[in-house]
Amino acid sequence: MQYSLLVISQEAADAQIDEETMEWGRAAFDAYAKSLDAAGVLLTADILQPVAASTTVSVRDGATQIQDGPFADTKERLNGTFVIEVPDLDAAIAWAEKCPGAQYGAIEIRPSAIIFHDGAWHSLV
């Protein structure tokens, strides 16, 4: 099964994170990604820039709307994703609880439905 571990928390600037804590975070996420990789379960890992860098595009009403900022303005945001391949939800939970983000935010475990590879969509459910 493929799962996305969605790291959800306040952004560093909003939470007034100091440089020492950022340093802790970098070291912890480095170790975490390396553990996932060593276990052979990591597909991709991605830490996102703050939503201040976001641009939201929609053509829902016929005309292209380009909005400066995130789709939804929330206090806690999606700040990164780890896409992993593990047998079941139990294993995904075991990895989610080790994620450094779980220490100060929350990890949403979202199973993949269909994935695109080798030129076609493949259903996982």
Next chain:
Amino acid sequence: MPPNAEARAAENVARASYGRLLAVLAAPAGDIPAAEDALADAFERALANWPASGIPDNPEGWLLTVARNRLRDLFKSSAFKTGVKLDDVHTAFDDLDFDAIPDKRLELLFVCAHPAIDAGIRTPLMLQTVLGFDSAQIAAAFAVPEAAMAQRLVRAKRRIRDARIPFTIPLRDDMPARLPAVLEAIYGAYAIDWMAVAGTTERDSLAAESLYLAITLASLLDTEPEAYGLAALISLSMSRAAARADGVPLDEQDTALWDAALIAQGESLLRRAHGFDQVGRFQLEAAIQSVHCARIDGGETDFIALRKLYEALVLVAPTLGARVSLAATIGEIDGPDAGLAVLETIEAPRFQPAWATRAHLLAAAGRVDAAREAYAKAISLTTDAVTRARLREKERGL
């Protein structure tokens, strides 16, 4: 290179006496932050003065006098509003002979593990107030950001002061309700979940500090078998630290790497505990360790004794870990199917040790396909690389 002799003397006093001095300074007003500031100031002055004046005959008394004066200045200052009478603060320090300085560390331990203090901060509080660890060291040990740990410690100490949690030893009737929290918090320093965050394995162990706290508690109380039981448990578990360094399981460890002195100390602590003739969780866990440690003399593991101890432990403290260990022990004595039957009664679908034990027992029973499945499940639940590699090796050996 270590600094000069005076600095080393101050450092040695700090290590040996920090908690004792802090407890005496903090007890009258219940004000740990003020006592910490006063003591830090005294240490600073020691470093500044001792190189010129020489190390005093009674360094602890010297430090206490300076810190006390600092504290009295603080209490006198108009900004400081407290109900404490200066006389109370003063009389506590009249006698500066170190042996006569009252030992309030026991009271301090009970303050740190008071029911009004959040369970998660009790161990860090003990490390800081009794052993003088700074918040950076504690944060590193618990794998949390330093700022977060510092903030939680400050909040807890303010709470102790503002809510006036008393520096007292619980009365005999209250002891059964209060002691377990102290024991848990001390054990917490030993049993830190080193893998709280995957991959961050290289951390200094707090095992020695935990043993020191346990022995301090046991000997200062001297009436509580479980306190001796905890000290025995930590001493006996620590004795095998070198042998399990790379995750080597107990039955494969080289007993030559076990520490005979720690085993002897643990056995002696356990005898003291048993002298009270009143069984408890930590004594049982220590006795289980003692059975394993008997192999240091070339003996075989006494699984019958182990089973009895685990059966008692499951009655007293039915943790998942204890129940799985009982199943494993029954598997050793009555065969893998008997162990598996016990394991089936344990509802723990995400508990890695249950799956590892199941895999081991299925392999021993020769049920290769089922064992392979159980190993796969155990491996999928294992985030630690060393443990994973060991399980993979076992799986390949099927």
